[in-house]
Amino acid sequence: MASFLRASSGLRSMTGRAVPARSSFKYTSVRSLASSSSTESSFLADEPVAPKVVTAIPGPKAQEHIAELNKVFDTRSLNMLANYQKSYGNYISDPDGNILLDVYAQIASIPVGYNNPALIEAAKSDQMISALINRPALGNFPSHDWASILETGILRVAPKGLDQVFTAMAGSDANETAYKAAFMWKKQQERGGPDVDFTEQELTSAMKNQKPGAPDLSIMSFKSGFHGRLFGSLSTTRSKPIHKLDIPAFDWPQCSFPNLRYPLEEHVEENAAEEKRCLEEAEHLIKTYHNPVAAVVIEPIQSEGGDNHASPAFFRGLREITRRNNVLLIVDEVQTGVGATGKFWAHDHWNLQDPPDIVTFSKKAQTAGFYFGNPALRPNKAYRQFNTWMGDPARAIIFRAIINEIERLNLVEHTAKVGNYLYGEIERLAKQYPEQFQNLRGKGQGTYIAFDNPKRDEFLLKAKTFGINIGGCGPSAVRLRPMLIFQKHHADILLDGFENLAKSL
Known part of the structure; x- marks a missing residue:
């Protein structure tokens, strides 16, 4: 099942423009190398090891689906056309084979990852079947x-x-x-x-x-x-x-x-x-x-x-x-x-x-x-x-x-620890790129972290070219809403993406 669930991910920008592919990007920083050699194992063992962007976003297949959907459903707020059957864990996929690290998580609504096996088992239970077909x-x-x-x-x-x-x-x-x-x-x-x-x-x-x-x-x-x-x-x-x-x-x-x-x-x-x-x-x-x-x-x-x-x-x-x-x-x-x-x-x-x-x-x-x-x-x-x-x-x-x-996974305490690490690393980035990471907030609040960026919409759009799906709020805030199974090695991928973004804007 894991191989079936893993694969692509893509999205349509909030401005309606296609996000260009950045198929050549690689995470080769010291931070990524250190993470890849660490002993941390993923909560979901078959999760993708990194994002992958192979087409513009939305790609040709996604654009076809969007055009079809727009005939019967308002797509003006569409951010990403997803393939949920192939999304897994912290990664969201699209019909074109793109895979993005998802730190927006359906506007903060996915707790333990896409296609989490434990939730699949709950969905198969007799109690669930009865609740679905005999909705009271x-x-x-x-x-x-x-x-x-x-x-x-x-x-x-x-x-x-x-x-x-x-x-x-x-x-x-x-x-x-x-x-x-x-x-x-x-x-x-x-x-x-x-x-x-x-x-x-x-x-x-x-x-x-x-x-x-x-x-x-x-x-x-x-x-x-x-x-x-x-x-x-x-x-x-x-x-x-x-x-x-x-x-x-x-x-x-x-x-x-x-x-x-x-x-x-x-x-x-x-x-x-x-x-x-x-x-x-x-x-x-x-x-x-x-x-x-x-x-x-x-x-x-x-x-x-x-x-x-x-x-x-x-x-x-x-x-x-x-x-x-x-x-x-x-x-x-x-x-x-x-x-x-x-x-x-x-x-x-x-x-x-x-x-x-x-x-x-x-x-x-x-x-x-x-x-x-x-x-x-x-x-x-x-x-x-x-x-x-x-x-x-x-x-x-x-x-x-x-x-x-x-x-089972002690995810609340885990989120507090990963959040402390992530905040500290963004704090270091903010000292190096103060214009890109303003008013950093959320210290001691798990992964509920945000900062302001004067080019926020461009920041969010360009993040997809680095394999990151992230959201904003308010007039200028970039908000992090990763899942509870978001781990240190995911944080390192996100941080490298942030650093590349800061250099490119």
Whole structure:
């Protein structure tokens, strides 16, 4: 099977231009030679040993497939046409025989490699077959083993203090249902508890989208944050106008997110002052905004908005503010969760005295939903949090297999170690090529590393000619999102690619 899975990889640039082939490139630096002679073995033994670029990207075969696809599907956002049957481990392939080291991983969504054998075995199980061909409407007809699937998978890695879950379909969906839980919790408090029934006025006004049944409550988010593209989640997304244009939005507040200066050790006082300013603004908005705030939603690292960081002290301060003002804290771990930061959940880095009220998840979990601990966050009546599917048991089974692989290979601790090595090497490159690696950030955050580049789009495009598939975010950031099975020898290939890129731009 391994020989079948290995092979080509190619991609189409975000600008729509073909990326020229660079078939002559070789990694022959001291770093690569040292890595090739090391004793490190790959987690997936039959993985390709290096990238290979043999055609322009997209090549002729990929272009044919793209033209065919464009007749029936919008391909304007297409970055790469992949051949997933021939992708393996950390490497993504295309129809033309190109093989790229993938440190973007489907926008941070592939945890343990393409065609991971353990996940293939899970997909073959009788439990998976039943979940796929008899997909249940979970709210009405859950399977007899649904509790077991949750307890042995999703709930096995629940954040500290959160022992219940509401499953969902995607990250946006997870955030939307979390917001609904916050609003229902807030109104239930005001009403006097779960046993106090709705008034006739509430029932009739809700059907007209009017108060008091449709109250003027809000969710506070942060500038440059991203929480999804559905209506409620989109109202809290603040990363790019293109996501929001022409879409009606709720009148909800946004707070400044700390704009830290780098290197952190050289700007300690001003960064502390900036975080203090943002916390003061947050509390002011919570206390004074004309639509009362039911919850605050925040990413541990603002991802789509540019990989923006804040200190653990900032998040501890925000937790204190939400507690003091009786609003919920929703931590959006859709992109940061499941090990990428060297902790299973990124908010574990904060050392909170008490946990967030809600943690949303998706991406590397391959399923979605939100964790909670307070029973009051369950609606007081049935059908208030409901849709046909309410998640997907098949994806929950895959997440369980992912968790098993993470634990078997100790991938969270591994990612922390590889991230430290990778950060240190990029830091050295930044001293040699300061224009190409600006505002390096993510120290101590596993492989969740980013830097700014003034020619970012050209950098990303040209990286493919060196056999690297990488992504960006925000106006100028290059973001690393490798898989949890990304190892030191993969890091060396990436670092050599970075050095060659820096020399060529």
